[in-house]
Amino acid sequence: MPRPISCCTSSTEGGILKTPVADTSDNSIQPTVQGAAAQDLHRGFLEKAQEVAHIGSWVAELDGSGRLTWSAETARIFGVPPGEFEGTTEAFYQLLGPDDANAVRTAARAAIANRRPYDIEHRLVIGDGGVRWVHQKANVIRDANNRAVRMIGTAQDITERRQLELQLRHAQKMEAIGRLAGGVAHDLNNALTTIAGYTELALAELADDHPARADVEEIRRAASRAESVTRKLLAFSRQQHLFESQKFDLNDLVSAIARLLERMLGDNISLRTRLSPALPPVVGDRGQVEQAIVNLAVNARDAMPGGGDLVFSTSVEHVDEAAARLHAPMPAGRYVVLSVTDTGHGLDRETQARIFEPFFTTKEIGKGTGLGLAMVWGTVKQSGGFVFVESEIGHGATFRLYFPAAGSDKTAALMDGRAVSSTPATILIAEDERSILNLIATALASEGYQLLKAASGAEALKIVAAHDQPLDLVLTDAMMPGMSGPELARTLVATRPDLPVIVMSGHTHLLAGLDAVSPAISTLQKPFTAKELRGRVRDALKRPRQ
Secondary structure, eight states: OOOOOOOEEEEEETTEEEEEEEOOOOTTSOTTOOHHHHHHHHHHHHHHHHHHHTEEEEEEEOSSSOBEEEOHHHHHHTTOOTTOOOOBHHHHHTTSOHHHHHHHHHHHHHHHHHOOOEEEEEEEEOTTSOEEEEEEEEEEEEOTTOOEEEEEEEEEEOHHHHHHHHHHHHHHHHHHHHHHHHHHHHHHHHHHHHHHHHHHHHHHHSOTTOTTHHHHHHHHHHHHHHHHHHHHHHHHHSSOOOOOOEEEOHHHHHHHHHHHHHHHSOTTEEEEEEOOSSOOOEEEOHHHHHHHHHHHHHHHHHHOTTOEEEEEEEEEEEEOHHHHHHTTTOOSEEEEEEEEEEOSSOOOHHHHHHTTSTTOOOSOTTSOOSOHHHHHHHHHHHTTOEEEEEEOTTSOEEEEEEEEBTTSHHHHHHHTTOOTTSSOOEEEEEOSOHHHHHHHHHHHHTTTOEEEEESSHHHHHHHHHHOOSOOOEEEEESOOSSSOHHHHHHHHHHHOTTSOEEEEESOHHHHTTHHHHOTTEEEEESSOOHHHHHHHHHHHHHSOOO
């Protein structure tokens, strides 16, 4: 079998090798090794290097002979025993399925005719009926008359990488299904709100012996069963990203929903509206915003069991830089604000800090899913806005929903079909203590982040290497088995200097000096609250990247 080229030097242009010159010199070889012995030694070095790297080499002659020379590692990759390969391109094509063989032939012809680099991934059917994936790259060598004389290439087994990619695509598919489920659930909730509301109104007007009462009660039971379906969908989707953007008048929406709510809330709740005239339109999903208002009204009613006042008011606010800094990451700009104020029992500071977390509720068991305010938060965030709560025990609560006025950069993106929160930041959490890892994940999941988890520094590095989507932040504990948090931080910024890393610890000496290693590394002292954690994460994500 012809020997593979041991080494070559050449100039390149457009990915095509020009005028190759064989180089058989090696100063590290002892002077006593000459001629064929030196070439054998070179070949042995190259074969060993390919075995270590799992990358084989090959040479295809383009003189019409069809000769194809493989290195030992290439033969191993293609599953051919040593010495049994026939040494022709046709013998190689017989190892591939028809579709893959045609794709490889097309790529080779294109590289020869158009001087495009040969770079292709294809399947290989191996002896046991399994499938292996191979990545091949090559350059075309041309003579002095610019004629293609041979191709020199490499072959790499990428089966494991392809399997990881399939797993990632499966995870992405499940995420997409989750998003779709969330969208369906909220759309269904909009319809169920109307069905349930009018059913209650109808039942209030029907006498116990009315012939239609049994039918209406069956409608109510069916609506209740459908509500349980939406709860399951919401639990599966975790957060909802899919919605249909449109421009609408918030005053019109509030006026319409207020008429329905006046009858739904009961006689002991006084509902009033204070609508600012000449309100600019906002952009978002009208149905979801309507559902968010209903959720706020229902929560207000539950906070006023003995009755009270509920006020919907709208206004326009110009948020300056100083105010925006107090409500980071809220940018300065012009906002349309909906305020929902009740005279209920109010909320303490601890409850306010968690009020928008999914499944968090202060209601009795069986009287709340903990998803209502999480849905409000998600709807406003997806409209490019922000939601804040102000409350004191015994003095009611006010929820303020800030929507960017139509025409801003954010609403322009929404009208183009690009939801602001459709690509949430991806954060890797490295923490060996499972309870703390879950606590941190819970605190960050409510902010809409995509989370990856690792139980050690080594596992974190593997995840970073395998994750081919953008990674926005790494959050690591300082004390972990094997590689410590500071070691992980230094390793990451050495190869990815623009990747923010936050190192957490209750021992200040473990954090000393880390801030000086790189501007991308920051520290967080334990213990910390969920609010402090979220704030530090937001600050790290806002840091300008190189």
